[in-house]
Structure formats: structure tokens, C-alpha cells
Amino acid sequence: MKVDLSRIAELVVGDTQADRVVPPTGFTATLTLFSAAAMAFLVVFALALSMATGRLADRWGSELARSSTIRISAPDGQLAAQTEAALRVLETTGGVASARALDTEEQMALLEPWFGPDLPLDTLPIPQLIEVIEEQDGFDADGLRLRLTAEVPGAVLDDHTRWRRPLVRAASRLRSLGLISIVLIGAATAAMITLAANAALAANTQVISVLRLVGARDAYIARAFVRRFTLRALTGAAIGTALGGLAVFFLPSAQPEGGFLTGLGFHGWQWLWLLIIPPLAAIVAFAATRTAAGKTLRDLT
Amino acid sequence: MGAAVIELENVAYSYGGGELLSDISLKLQAGSFHFLTGPSGAGKTTLLKLCYGALVPTAGNVRLFGKDVREMERDDVAVARRRIGVVHQDCQFLDHLNVSDNIALPLMVSGRDLLGEAANLNELMNWVGLKSRASAAPPELSGGERQRAALARAVIMSPDAVLADEPTGNIDWEMSQRLLRLLVELNRMGKTIMIATHDLALIRAAKTHVQARVLRISNRRLQLAGADL
Numbered sequence: 239m240k241v242d243l244s245r246i247a248e249l250v251v252g253d254t255q256a257d258r259v260v261p262p263t264g265f266t267a268t269l270t271l272f273s274a275a276a277m278a279f280l281v282v283f284a285l286a287l288s289m290a291t292g293r294l295a296d297r298w299g300s301e302l303a304r305s306s307t308i309r310i311s312a313p314d315g316q317l318a319a320q321t322e323a324a325l326r327v328l329e330t331t332g333g334v335a336s337a338r339a340l341d342t343e344e345q346m347a348l349l350e351p352w353f354g355p356d357l358p359l360d361t362l363p364i365p366q367l368i369e370v371i372e373e374q375d376g377f378d379a380d381g382l383r384l385r386l387t388a389e390v391p392g393a394v395l396d397d398h399t400r401w402r403r404p405l406v407r408a409a410s411r412l413r414s415l416g417l418i419s420i421v422l423i424g425a426a427t428a429a430m431i432t433l434a435a436n437a438a439l440a441a442n443t444q445v446i447s448v449l450r451l452v453g454a455r456d457a458y459i460a461r462a463f464v465r466r467f468t469l470r471a472l473t474g475a476a477i478g479t480a481l482g483g484l485a486v487f488f489l490p491s492a493q494p495e496g497g498f499l500t501g502l503g504f505h506g507w508q509w510l511w512l513l514i515i516p517p518l519a520a521i522v523a524f525a526a527t528r529t530a531a532g533k534t535l536r537d538l539t
Numbered sequence: 540m541g542a543a544v545i546e547l548e549n550v551a552y553s554y555g556g557g558e559l560l561s562d563i564s565l566k567l568q569a570g571s572f573h574f575l576t577g578p579s580g581a582g583k584t585t586l587l588k589l590c591y592g593a594l595v596p597t598a599g600n601v602r603l604f605g606k607d608v609r610e611m612e613r614d615d616v617a618v619a620r621r622r623i624g625v626v627h628q629d630c631q632f633l634d635h636l637n638v639s640d641n642i643a644l645p646l647m648v649s650g651r652d653l654l655g656e657a658a659n660l661n662e663l664m665n666w667v668g669l670k671s672r673a674s675a676a677p678p679e680l681s682g683g684e685r686q687r688a689a690l691a692r693a694v695i696m697s698p699d700a701v702l703a704d705e706p707t708g709n710i711d712w713e714m715s716q717r718l719l720r721l722l723v724e725l726n727r728m729g730k731t732i733m734i735a736t737h738d739l740a741l742i743r744a745a746k747t748h749v750q751a752r753v754l755r756i757s758n759r760r761l762q763l764a765g766a767d768l
Contacts, residue, residue, distance in 0.1 A: 255647040261635040448631045450593075452692065453621035454648035455614045 266438040273430040274474025282482025288416030295409035308368040312392035333377030428526040435530040460531035471523030475516040550599035561759040573733040577756035583735035592616040624693025628705035632677035639673040683714030700731035
């Protein structure tokens with residue numbers, strides 16, 4: 239599709255004479271400005287949600303997919319030996335990049351959120367955990383399970399698939415819902431601006447009639463309305479985006495113990511996505527008003 | 540006489556199931572002067588609207604400058620209207636613009652540079668005697684001033700024809716004579732003039748200044764008016 243830059247420039251720069259022929263309309267101006275600002279504010283949050291859940295899905299989908307855990311439950315006297323045996327098995331397993339047994343501090347840190355600090359780990363029958371990092375192609379989990387069953391009877395391989403898959407699916411759904419929300423917000427914006435444009439056109443039928451009487455082309459009349467609504471939507475969306483961006487920026491930052499909600503926001507270059515919201519709102523307003531104006535002018539004899 | 544500026548051929552116009560005008564044929568030659576008369580509700584305004592392409596006939600043909608309106612795009616009709624100045628009884632101004640801007644409206648919509656046309660606009664304001672009222676809002680004008688402003692707006696594009704619908708309907712006799720003199724002056728400049736009016740005194744007064752053809756709408760048809768005028 240060829241973009242006519244001169245027409246875009248004409249829309250932005252405008253024709254001061256043409257702008258004057260349509261009377262200022264306070265109510266529809268406020269309505270359009272407020273709708274565009276409110277919708278842009280909501281789009282910022284929908285976008286932030288999509289980005290956050292996208293990052294979560296990526297992390298759960300890629301990083302966690304490359305790590306597994308072996309849990310060794312054995313009587314006190316056999317725990318160290320079985321851990322050594324499991325590590326030996328892992329050293330000779332294809333697709334395993336590295337494997338290491340978690341030390342006491344690391345295991346305590348894992349349990350601390352549930353049991354609190356100063357947990358007397360020594361007095362509890364806590365299984366030993368081995369963290370396994372996979373190579374890019376991964377390992378044969380079924381084969382490893384069989385070998386562990388034979389050589390380390392107390393070892394259980396957990397490749398996180400059981401809990402990771404539904405979480406990745408949920409995160410992906412949330413991302414999709416965020417994107418669908420953006421589309422719906424865009425459609426609602428278009429509907430509201432169409433209503434406001436129709437109200438403005440209906441309130442100005444006398445003006446349209448006079449303009450036609452003196453030889454105005456329909457395109458000229460439509461342009462006067464379209465430009466006005468497009469600029470209002472652009473301004474409103476810029477305000478809404480700025481406010482939404484500030485609100486997201488000042489959300490509490492992500493803590494290690496926090497859920498994904500505290501990670502809601504944009505990271506680095508993702509902030510640039512906000513820059514496209516006002517122009518997109520303007521494009522939606524342009525299309526909506528142009529369609530409404532075209533229909534109204536066709537219907538007016 | 541020159542070529543026909545506006546031509547109606549066997550035109551009929553129906554609205555709401557009833558026929559308002561029937562079998563109307565009319566040629567407005569360049570430089571001609573016409574009065575259109577008839578009782579209220581006879582269809583004078585409808586006929587004028589057909590003459591400037593605001594309405595499309597239900598039968599017959601209307602040609603503006605030789606082109607059939609049915610075959611013209613909306614934009615073509617808009618461009619043709621710039622060559623036909625229209626004065627309405629209620630003037631139809633944009634109240635958010637001042638008098639000067641209202642008169643300059645045809646220049647604005649045709650994309651002309653107002654600064655470049657300032658001298659013409661000034662001269663025209665002077666011609667209709669509204670120079671001192673240039674920055675007034677339309678509601679502040681008297682009936683006569685409104686009609687003269689509407690006439691100035693109708694002629695600012697130097698049109699080939701001026702159609703006026705009851706231009707003296709809301710003004711006193713002295714003011715209507717002043718307006719008539721302006722229209723006669725325009726006709727002497729070669730403009731085609733058609734005035735719809737039921738004011739027979741105005742027609743009689745005009746005939747002392749200009750050779751005018753008087754048409755009457757009666758029973759939906761157009762007739763040449765008789766010697767009673």
C-alpha cells in the first residue's frame with residue numbers, strides 16, 4: 239500500500255481556512271478527548287500485561303525448560319552415597335550440560351518462604367536436591383529415569399513439565415487476552431469516536447448545507463471534521479498514554495518473592511511501544527470519522 | 540442572447556408521493572433576467588433548487604452549463620455551484636463567522652487565498668454597503684443588511700448566474716429597491732439573474748430598469764406570465 243505523505247502532512251498541518259468553517263463543538267470535543275485518553279490509558283495497562291505475561295511465558299518456557307531437579311530421599315547414612323551415584327549417572331548422560339547438588343544454605347533458602355528463617359534443617363528428613371541443567375537439545379528423561387531407578391533407588395527426576403506446562407499455557411493465554419483487550423479497546427474507541435463524529439455532523443447539518451450551497455466539495459467538508467477528530471484523538475491518546483506510562487512506571491518494582499503482578503510493566507526498549515499508541519488512536523479516529531462523514535454526507539441530500 | 544447557462548427540459552419533481560412540478564421546460568440564457576412568481580407553496584423554491592443542482596428531477600433533464608446533473612458527480616455539481624450564486628430568503632449564514640468571512644466563504648471552500656482576494660472582498664463589501672459591518676456577527680445584521688451580505692456572498696466568485704429566492708421577503712420597500720438595483724447592476728455586467736418572488740410590485744419596479752421575463756408556476760406547471768404584470 240502506497241502511503242501518500244503529502245496527504246498526511248496536509249492532515250497534520252491542516253488548512254486554517256477549512257478549520258474555521260466548522261464551528262467549535264464543545265461537547266463532542268470533550269467526549270472525544272476523554273474517550274481517547276481513557277482508552278489509551280487502558281491500552282497501556284493491557285500492553286503492560288501482555289509484555290509481563292509474555293516475559294513470564296518465555297522464562298517458564300525456555301529457562302525453566304532447560305532445568306530439571308533430582309530429588310533423593312534416602313536414610314541418613316545413604317544420602318551422600320546416593321547423591322554421588324546420581325551425579326555419576328548424570329555425568330554420563332547425554333544432553334546434560336551440568337549437574338550439582340544444592341548445599342544446605344540453598345535448600346534452606348528454598349524452604350524459607352514456607353517455614354521461615356532459622357529452619358533447623360539438620361533435624362528434619364529433608365531430601366537432597368540436585369539441579370540439572372540441560373543442553374540445547376535436552377536429555378532423554380525416560381532413559382534417565384530408568385537408569386536412576388536401577389542405580390539410585392531413592393532418586394526421583396522432576397523435569398518440571400507437570401507444573402510448567404499449565405503455567406506457560408496460562409501465561410500465553412494472559413498475553414493473548416491482553417492483545418485481544420487492545421483490539422477491543424481500539425474497536426470501542428472507533429465506536430465512540432464514530433458516535434461523537436455522527437453527533438457533530440448531525441449538529442452541523444445547517445453548516446453542511448451552507449457549505450454545499452457555496453460550492454464546497456464533500457471531501458472538503460469531510461476533511462474539516464476528520465482533521466478535527468483525528469487531532470483530538472491524537473491529543474487525548476497522548477495524554478492517556480503519558481498518564482498510563484507514569485502509572486506503570488511507578489508500580490512497585492518486582493521483588494524476588496513477588497508474583498508476576500509486581501513485574502507488570504515494560505523493560506528497556508519495550509517502553510517504545512507506548513509511542514505507537516497515540517498515532518494508532520489517531521489512525522482509528524481518522525478511519526472512523528472519515529467513514530461516518532462519508533456516510534452522513536452521502537445521506538444528506 | 541448567449542448559450543443556456545441553466546436548462547430544464549420536461550422536468551418533473553415528486554416528493555412524498557405527490558408531484559410538485561410537472562413538465563417544466565426552461566432555458567436561462569447568459570445575461571437574461573427572469574422573475575419566477577406564483578403563490579406560496581407553488582414550488583418556486585423547489586424549481587430554484589433544481590436550477591442549481593440541489594435537487595435531482597424525478598423526470599426530465601436539468602443541465603448546468605451544458606452538463607446533465609444526473610451524469611455529474613457530486614464534486615462536479617459542487618464546482619458548478621461556484622458558477623451559480625444563490626441568495627436564500629433566510630440567507631443561511633454561519634453564525635460563528637463574521638460577516639466578512641461569511642461573504643468570503645465561497646473563496647475559502649474553493650481553496651482561494653483570502654489575502655490575495657482581500658481587495659476584491661473589500662470592494663464587494665463597499666458595493667453592498669457593508670464595509671462598516673465587516674466584523675459584525677450575522678445575527679447582528681438587519682434584514683436588509685443580511686440580504687445584501689447574502690448577495691455579496693453569492694457574487695464573490697463572479698458567477699455566471701445569480702438565483703435569488705424571495706430576497707425581499709423580510710425587508711422593507713426601500714431596502715428591496717436597493718437590493719433590486721444591485722441585481723440589475725449585476726445583470727448589466729452580463730450575469731444571468733432569476734428571482735423567485737411573489738412580490739408583484741417588485742417585478743413591476745424591475746421592469747422599468749431591465750428587460751425581464753416573468754414566469755409563473757401554476758398547477759405544477761410553468762407559464763409565461765400575462766399582461767397583468
